[in-house]
Amino acid sequence: MKSRHKRIAIIVAGIALLAIAATLLLQSFQSNLVFFFSPTEVIQGKSPSKGNFRVGGLVEAGSVKRDGTKVAFKVTDTANTMGVVYTGILPDLFKEGKGIVAQGAQGADGVFVADQVLAKHDENYMPPEAAEALEKAKLNQTMKGEVK
Amino acid sequence: MNPVIGHYALILALFVAALQAALPLAGLSKNNEKLFAFAAPMARIQSALIIFSFLILTYAFYANDFSVYYVAVTSNSHLPLIFRLAAVWGGHEGSMLFWVTILAVWTLAVTFFAKELPLRFRSSLLAVMGLLTVGFLMFILFTSNPFDRIFPAPFDGRDLNPLLQDPGMVFHPPLLYMGYVGFSVAFAFAIAALLDGRLDVTWARWTRPWTTAAWVFLTLGIALGSRWAYYELGWGGWWFWDAVENASFMPWLIGTALIHSLAVTEKRDAFKAWTVLLSICAFSLSLLGTFLVRSGVLTSVHAFATDPSRGLFILLFLVVVIGGALTLFALRAQSVGLGEKFDLVSRESFLLSNNLVLFTATASVLLGTLYPLLIDAMGMGKISVGPPYFDTVFVAIMVPGIFLMGIGPIASWKKASVPDLASKLKWALGISIISALLVPSVMGRLSPMIFVGLLMAFWVISSVLVAIKTRLKAIPGNDVVKKFKMFGPAFNGMLLAHFGLAIFIIGVTMVKGYEQEYDITMHSGETTVINGYDFTFKGTLPVTGPNYKSKQGQFYVTKDGKEIDLLTPEKRYYPVQGAVMTEASISINPVRDIYISLGEELEEGGWSIRIYFKPFVQWIWLGCLLMGLGGLLTMVDKRYRLKKKVTNNESAAT
Numbered sequence: 001m002k003s004r005h006k007r008i009a010i011i012v013a014g015i016a017l018l019a020i021a022a023t024l025l026l027q028s029f030q031s032n033l034v035f036f037f038s039p040t041e042v043i044q045g046k047s048p049s050k051g052n053f054r055v056g057g058l059v060e061a062g063s064v065k066r067d068g069t070k071v072a073f074k075v076t077d078t079a080n081t082m083g084v085v086y087t088g089i090l091p092d093l094f095k096e097g098k099g100i101v102a103q104g105a106q107g108a109d110g111v112f113v114a115d116q117v118l119a120k121h122d123e124n125y126m127p128p129e130a131a132e133a134l135e136k137a138k139l140n141q142t143m144k145g146e147v148k
Numbered sequence: 149m150n151p152v153i154g155h156y157a158l159i160l161a162l163f164v165a166a167l168q169a170a171l172p173l174a175g176l177s178k179n180n181e182k183l184f185a186f187a188a189p190m191a192r193i194q195s196a197l198i199i200f201s202f203l204i205l206t207y208a209f210y211a212n213d214f215s216v217y218y219v220a221v222t223s224n225s226h227l228p229l230i231f232r233l234a235a236v237w238g239g240h241e242g243s244m245l246f247w248v249t250i251l252a253v254w255t256l257a258v259t260f261f262a263k264e265l266p267l268r269f270r271s272s273l274l275a276v277m278g279l280l281t282v283g284f285l286m287f288i289l290f291t292s293n294p295f296d297r298i299f300p301a302p303f304d305g306r307d308l309n310p311l312l313q314d315p316g317m318v319f320h321p322p323l324l325y326m327g328y329v330g331f332s333v334a335f336a337f338a339i340a341a342l343l344d345g346r347l348d349v350t351w352a353r354w355t356r357p358w359t360t361a362a363w364v365f366l367t368l369g370i371a372l373g374s375r376w377a378y379y380e381l382g383w384g385g386w387w388f389w390d391a392v393e394n395a396s397f398m399p400w401l402i403g404t405a406l407i408h409s410l411a412v413t414e415k416r417d418a419f420k421a422w423t424v425l426l427s428i429c430a431f432s433l434s435l436l437g438t439f440l441v442r443s444g445v446l447t448s449v450h451a452f453a454t455d456p457s458r459g460l461f462i463l464l465f466l467v468v469v470i471g472g473a474l475t476l477f478a479l480r481a482q483s484v485g486l487g488e489k490f491d492l493v494s495r496e497s498f499l500l501s502n503n504l505v506l507f508t509a510t511a512s513v514l515l516g517t518l519y520p521l522l523i524d525a526m527g528m529g530k531i532s533v534g535p536p537y538f539d540t541v542f543v544a545i546m547v548p549g550i551f552l553m554g555i556g557p558i559a560s561w562k563k564a565s566v567p568d569l570a571s572k573l574k575w576a577l578g579i580s581i582i583s584a585l586l587v588p589s590v591m592g593r594l595s596p597m598i599f600v601g602l603l604m605a606f607w608v609i610s611s612v613l614v615a616i617k618t619r620l621k622a623i624p625g626n627d628v629v630k631k632f633k634m635f636g637p638a639f640n641g642m643l644l645a646h647f648g649l650a651i652f653i654i655g656v657t658m659v660k661g662y663e664q665e666y667d668i669t670m671h672s673g674e675t676t677v678i679n680g681y682d683f684t685f686k687g688t689l690p691v692t693g694p695n696y697k698s699k700q701g702q703f704y705v706t707k708d709g710k711e712i713d714l715l716t717p718e719k720r721y722y723p724v725q726g727a728v729m730t731e732a733s734i735s736i737n738p739v740r741d742i743y744i745s746l747g748e749e750l751e752e753g754g755w756s757i758r759i760y761f762k763p764f765v766q767w768i769w770l771g772c773l774l775m776g777l778g779g780l781l782t783m784v785d786k787r788y789r790l791k792k793k794v795t796n797n798e799s800a801a802t
Binding site for chain 1: 492508512515516519529530531532533534536537540541544545667668669727728729730745747748750751756758
């Protein structure tokens with residue numbers, strides 16, 4: 001009888017441990033999800049005002065301004081454009097007119113402060129997120145055109 | 149040499165592989181022993197054909213035959229020979245052919261080194277491997293033929309991605325593929341055992357060296373890839389929780405669980421169904437990794453091929469293989485049986501907990517890797533899971549596992565006593581806690597993570613020492629070397645691998661805890677003092693490589709007037725692809741790396757520069773190397789070389 005109690009206690013403790021672990025795991029998972037938005041969506045106010053998210057699109061031609069290790073540039077999905085600032089060294093394939101994805105948060109002035117800028121390591125390759133942002137903007141424009 | 153021959157050889161290999169699978173399976177269902185005899189010869193012919201076809205493709209790269217489309221897009225006549233050869237697996241089609249070539253190598257190895265297996269079992273083993281070969285050959289022939297031609301042939305090729313022009317490209321993919329594909333042997337063993345409805349101690353003993361071999365390859369392959377990323381990508385990171393890295397890490401985790409579970413199956417005839425399940429999982433995750441990398445669903449440095457039809461094919465293949473294997477498992481697992489019983493406190497229990505920990509860790513990585521894909525596939529937006537998720541969750545799951553890892557090797561099989569374990573390990577625990585507090589006081593900063601990391605590392609090291617001491621005491625005599633020989637390579641290898649993990653943990657903890665990063669701007673002639681080191685920038689020199697032009701920065705690093713190193717980071721320009729590459733320069737010593745990479749050239753002639761200090765970073769890869777060596781050592785254990793007659797000599801083995 002006693003050994004049976006012991007076994008039940010162990011099983012209950014095991015299940016409790018597992019439940020706690022699963023809760024912590026999912027919580028950490030939830031808080032580390034980073035969502036992607038296109039510049040248009042950001043301007044429409046769909047992105048979170050607090051916390052990290054990603055934006056992507058093309059680096060607008062002529063928009064890159066460097067000041068030491070500080071870089072300011074504009075990201076466009078061809079419909080809308082938003083400013084991004086980044087401090088540090090950009091990836092080799094960061095170029096005007098090429099697709100990039102930036103991760104960071106939006107400052108009070110509306111400028112996106114990136115702590116990470118991703119560009120892909122292949123000349124012809126566009127980050128899927130950036131490609132989707134362009135696609136969406138294109139779709140919106142043709143739809144608007146049809147309504148008119 | 150006409151590339152068409154290579155294509156024909158592949159088609160022929162497909163038919164031979166189909167026979168290699170069909171004949172023994174027919175023999176199995178009809179109970180016709182004669183059909184078994186076909187398995188090995190068919191496997192050898194098929195493997196030879198595939199290897200031949202691979203050599204034809206390699207020759208096309210060697211001879212700059214740009215009439216082959218694949219060569220034209222991945223190579224260039226100015227590419228140095230060694231990279232031309234490595235370019236064979238530098239793109240999608242070639243790496244798939246390479247995959248199936250490695251499968252052929254493993255198949256050949258099975259036909260030669262598994263002779264002591266009963267014919268019936270060996271044949272169904274080869275039949276399963278034949279089925280896998282058929283699947284992959286069909287994939288290559290229908291969706292990604294590396295021998296496709298273009299007419300007229302271009303004058304020169306489009307070159308290998310400059311990022312891949314590195315010695316890492318020569319070694320990292322082969323090692324990794326040997327690991328991935330190596331689990332196919334364990335998988336085939338498991339399926340053959342299920343078909344046979346029998347799984348005994350000898351089965352486990354046959355499987356162990358094969359599984360360990362695959363695990364060693366995978367360990368070294370991942371470590372090499374990590375080191376390559378460290379110096380090549382220019383960000384000084386060594387692990388990014390990138391989906392492709394995760395894809396190789398998950399089979400590694402399950403493979404590690406499998407090695408341990410196999411040990412129990414062999415020694416104690418327990419965990420049998422579990423071992424079979426893990427064998428299926430390890431290879432399934434390898435296939436999943438292939439799917440993730442090859443289907444183009446990922447944003448990653450590895451995703452150089454994107455073609456939905458390929459993704460669909462691999463997905464279907466994945467469903468058939470994994471679904472089929474799991475169905476078979478569900479139907480037949482009972483015949484395999486669970487195995488011997490054991491006490492709550494015993495080595496079996498500790499190994500079981502280790503397995504659960506590794507399994508949970510794999511599940512958490514899988515969740516973080518697949519969830520964004522799932523959300524995307526359902527059209528619910530694009531998300532990514534940040535590295536902090538993996539860092540916290542993975543560490544939290546592994547800590548209890550590593551704690552148990554210290555106890556497991558000391559606990560006895562079947563039933564261990566808690567007071568005995570406690571008395572053996574109390575000093576180890578005390579010393580680890582003190583050391584974990586002492587090191588940070590020398591380094592100048594202590595945080596909970598640093599403490600936990602170091603505690604785990606010292607705990608593993610001191611418990612390895614306790615395990616050695618306990619063993620030494622158990623054998624009478626004074627000759628320590630002789631005693632170590634008596635432990636047997638399997639035991640010593642296990643301890644070496646555990647020690648390697650501790651070294652790895654020290655590396656990770658020190659880098660995470662104490663690394664420093666500086667983004668600065670420097671002009672020629674300037675000296676900057678960082679972290680007690682003087683960095684003098686003497687401008688850049690133009691350098692011309694075989695297929696690139698480069699600006700090479702000259703940095704003199706001195707400390708207290710003593711010269712430490714001349715660091716020469718480069719900014720390379722590869723004209724064929726119009727690509728710019730950053731080559732970092734690193735001053736390496738056992739306790740710290742100084743890492744410099746060039747950013748952009750600024751208008752006034754200065755450069756933006758990134759400098760990292762990475763304490764103990766080399767220990768990360770040293771630890772992996774020791775783990776790999778430990779694995780190798782266990783494989784030379786004599787009991788795996790047994791002839792049929794010695795099989796009942798189990799008790800002598802440790």
